Amino acid sequence: MALQSKLLQLLPPEYGYVIFAGVGNTFVNMWLAINVARARKRYDIPLPIMYSAENGQFNCIQRAHQNAVENSPQFLFVLMVAGLEYPKTSAVAGLIYLVGRIAFAQGYYTGTPGNHKYGCMISTVGMLALVANTVCIAARKLGICPCTR
Template sequence: MAASSISDVLPQNFAYVIFTFVYSYVLLMYLGINVGRARKKYGVKYPQMYSDKDNTFNCIQRAHQNTLEVYPSWLILQLISGLAFPLSSAVLGAIWVTSRFSYAHGYYTGDPEKRLRGAYGYIGLFGVLILSVVAGLQLLNVV
């Protein structure tokens, strides 16, 4: 019995999906480091999550927290859609991750409305959701 390689198991071009996962890890580390820096700058000690004195810290914290809230769902959808449609999924994943940088930088201004600069990320999120549904329908031989 010959040993199989990863390319025998995963679809061609799945490497691009893997790169979106790596890109998303960079995003999470970046946002987390920024929260740590903001803690020092605004004097918010652990385990306190928010500041009673400075809304800018709260905005920096929320940018990270909101990303973490949606991240598990995005990971699952990115994986499912990536197995069926690796190139499309990778592009949509890159859009979503990039949008989270825009979202955070808008939020970092201290004006929560400016977080909407990252609203284009819904293209990526809903895109991988739709592709995941299509992948499920394909497995059921519906489409």
């Protein structure tokens, strides 16, 4: 326990915001999974069927969740790393990303896959900010970044 406590003390005080953004990702993914479960029941698509040959609406709901799952690892990585040096900026970028994920799903749920583009743009803004912060940290650590903190 002492080591864990010492590690937590190394984090910036505002890192709690970053952790909340990571937890937000969990809740967004849970909401998407619940929507898939409801759609399975509504459209009578049993497990383990991932996609329906007959029901495009179910496929859009399933795909919105699957896309979020596919993107979670890289989101959480850049969020947690960028947050080490830029906790408030990273938490805000994480929130933007999560709002984009929700908008992405809402657009996809219309049954017209192209309607997800606005959510995609919003989440991309959040992700690019996190990636830029992470790359900047890495470049400074390697001594190849002309900027200083």
